[in-house]
Amino acid sequence: MADSGFASLPPHHPQCLGCGPDNPAGLQLSVYRDGDEVFTDLAFDARHRGAPGLAHGGAISAACDDLFGFVLYVVEEIAVTRTLTVEYRAPVPLGQRHRITARLHHRDGRRLHLEAAGVGDDGVTRFTAQALFIVVDIDHFSDHGTEHDVHAMFTQHPLRTREGG
Numbered sequence: 650m651a652d653s654g655f656a657s658l659p660p661h662h663p664q665c666l667g668c669g670p671d672n673p674a675g676l677q678l679s680v681y682r683d684g685d686e687v688f689t690d691l692a693f694d695a696r697h698r699g700a701p702g703l704a705h706g707g708a709i710s711a712a713c714d715d716l717f718g719f720v721l722y723v724v725e726e727i728a729v730t731r732t733l734t735v736e737y738r739a740p741v742p743l744g745q746r747h748r749i750t751a752r753l754h755h756r757d758g759r760r761l762h763l764e765a766a767g768v769g770d771d772g773v774t775r776f777t778a779q780a781l782f783i784v785v786d787i788d789h790f791s792d793h794g795t796e797h798d799v800h801a802m803f804t805q806h807p808l809r810t811r812e813g814g
């Protein structure tokens with residue numbers, strides 16, 4: 650559980666691989682906002698095993714990618730991942746809680762340059778990540794997605810329903 654006093658952010662959608670509470674195969678991240686940063690507290694478990702006892706790099710990458718998708722609540726734009734780089738600085742033991750924090754480094758037109766770090770409860774930074782997200786319109790999802798209700802989902806989404814959004 651994260652510290653109290655931080656704003657809880659809603660999942661991208663209920664079945665999202667990273668944060669959807671209704672996706673049993675997902676990471677089910679709970680994400681909070683702290684000023685211009687977002688964070689999640691996550692202990693990888695046996696479902697995310699790579700080497701014995703250690704988290705799979707793909708699971709770590711997925712967590713970073715999805716957390717970057719929560720910086721969009723801060724930026725108040727819709728964007729998708731164009732590039733994602735993860736630096737695996739040290740093995741991540743299963744069952745050890747890490748706080749992953751992400752923020753916007755800078756914006757350049759449609760390009761959002763994002764950065765993240767995963768720090769264990771023991772204070773060790775075990776991974777960092779950088780991403781380039783490109784701002785898109787809602788049509789991106791209706792043009793490319795296969796879900797018929799994507800437009801309805803999106804118009805009800807907090808990114809879109811916030812006052813003035």
Ligand SMILES: CCCCCCCC/C=C\CCCCCCCC(=O)SCCNC(=O)CCNC(=O)[C@H](O)C(C)(C)COP(=O)(O)OP(=O)(O)OC[C@H]1O[C@@H](n2cnc3c(N)ncnc32)[C@H](O)[C@@H]1OP(=O)(O)O
Nearest residue numbers: 661662714715718729730731732783785790794799803806
């Ligand atoms: C289905 C249900 C949905 C429900 C929705 C509910 C609400 C959801 C809310 C919010 C979503 C958040 C969800 C977060 C989840 C985690 C994030 C993901 O997993 S996202 C999925 C993985 N990513 C993709 O699938 C992108 C696939 N790629 C594309 O679609 C295109 O490549 C796209 C849209 C990213 C860009 O394509 P272009 O044609 O619009 O733009 P171009 O011209 O290629 O690039 C734009 C600018 O960026 C520069 N650029 C491109 N690559 C660059 C690079 N590597 N370095 C520097 N600049 C680069 C270019 O030079 C250009 O710059 P210049 O505008 O001309 O100034």
